[in-house]
Amino acid sequence: MTEKEYLQSLPDSVRGMVGKPDGERLQFIRQQKFIRYQKAETVLKRMQELMDEPKKERMPALLLLGDSGNGKTSIARKFVEMHTFEPSDPNDYFEDEGDLPVLFVQAPIGPNASDLYDNILRALDVPSRRDSKSVKEGQIEHYFRVLNVRMMIVDEIHNILSGTVPKKKEFMNALKNLSNSLQIPIVLIGIKDALNAVNTDLQIRSRFKPIMLNRWGFDKEYLILLKSIEKTIPLKKPSLIYRDERFARAILDRSNGLFGEIMGIISALAKEAIVSGREKMAYDMLKNLDYAFLSDDDILLEEL
Numbered sequence: 001m002t003e004k005e006y007l008q009s010l011p012d013s014v015r016g017m018v019g020k021p022d023g024e025r026l027q028f029i030r031q032q033k034f035i036r037y038q039k040a041e042t043v044l045k046r047m048q049e050l051m052d053e054p055k056k057e058r059m060p061a062l063l064l065l066g067d068s069g070n071g072k073t074s075i076a077r078k079f080v081e082m083h084t085f086e087p088s089d090p091n092d093y094f095e096d097e098g099d100l101p102v103l104f105v106q107a108p109i110g111p112n113a114s115d116l117y118d119n120i121l122r123a124l125d126v127p128s129r130r131d132s133k134s135v136k137e138g139q140i141e142h143y144f145r146v147l148n149v150r151m152m153i154v155d156e157i158h159n160i161l162s163g164t165v166p167k168k169k170e171f172m173n174a175l176k177n178l179s180n181s182l183q184i185p186i187v188l189i190g191i192k193d194a195l196n197a198v199n200t201d202l203q204i205r206s207r208f209k210p211i212m213l214n215r216w217g218f219d220k221e222y223l224i225l226l227k228s229i230e231k232t233i234p235l236k237k238p239s240l241i242y243r244d245e246r247f248a249r250a251i252l253d254r255s256n257g258l259f260g261e262i263m264g265i266i267s268a269l270a271k272e273a274i275v276s277g278r279e280k281m282a283y284d285m286l287k288n289l290d291y292a293f294l295s296d297d298d299i300l301l302e303e304l
């Protein structure tokens, strides 16, 4: 691939950055962007199907499982973003004011339904007071209807595993009741152990269809991913990691197959390519990779 062909293969937004100063390019690399891959598309599609289900008494639900750092929350946030109205014209804003199609909340630490309600009310921007559980339930139902919420995502559901069995049951029942009374589908997200949370009750287990986000292995999907990631990085020369088996395998081994780590390693390689002036990522850079860059990056992302 010639340099010219390589530059032409980059998306406009990335090609436009190639000639920019190093500092700007490093900043660009640090910005979070969602990279599409087959499994993520499958999950997004499943979520959309779930959201489009006609309202009924027993709404189906989804349980998205996977190891920590493998991209579960990123997919959920992408889904939220896909359903967030972005006013191109500030005057457009009022047209969709009030609609919140997908509500994203964190599970509380411990299976406490009242804490879950607080998290939901906070996500709805409703000031929560020391009200009783049933008052909070009423508020949630009211605001879900007003804001036209059509799906609720509860992340970090494994948080509730620390509690006693009766408490876990009570918590899962609260979720089930919300889903029933509002007739909206729920997506739960967590590490594999979270499966135990839905196993508290047969009725709940039968409703939550689990879907696994497996770690990456050395296969075609992974090579396509490497190619996609490379296209998000404004370097002057092609690195073509996906064509270099030794390089591609070394990154996978170091990452333990986790998306976050793969991204971190490639970001660090891209930084090295810019700072060293070599303008391409190379296998020998793996030896002395600057991992400080990674932790910086993680802090930045946590704040989003």
Ligand SMILES: Nc1ncnc2c1ncn2[C@@H]1O[C@H](COP(=O)(O)OP(=O)(O)OP(=O)(O)O)[C@@H](O)[C@H]1O
Binding pocket: 033, 034, 035, 036, 040, 066, 067, 068, 069, 070, 071, 072, 073, 074, 075, 190, 191, 259, 260, 261, 263, 301
């Ligand atoms: N599709 C993607 N595009 C770009 N970056 C991604 C993508 N998926 C994951 N990442 C990167 O990987 C990191 C970890 O992903 P994420 O936080 O989504 O994992 P997780 O499965 O929710 O982990 P945890 O169980 O610890 O919450 C993210 O901070 C992000 O940098």
Ligand SMILES: [Mg+2]
Binding pocket: 072, 073, 074, 155
């Ligand atoms: Mg997460």
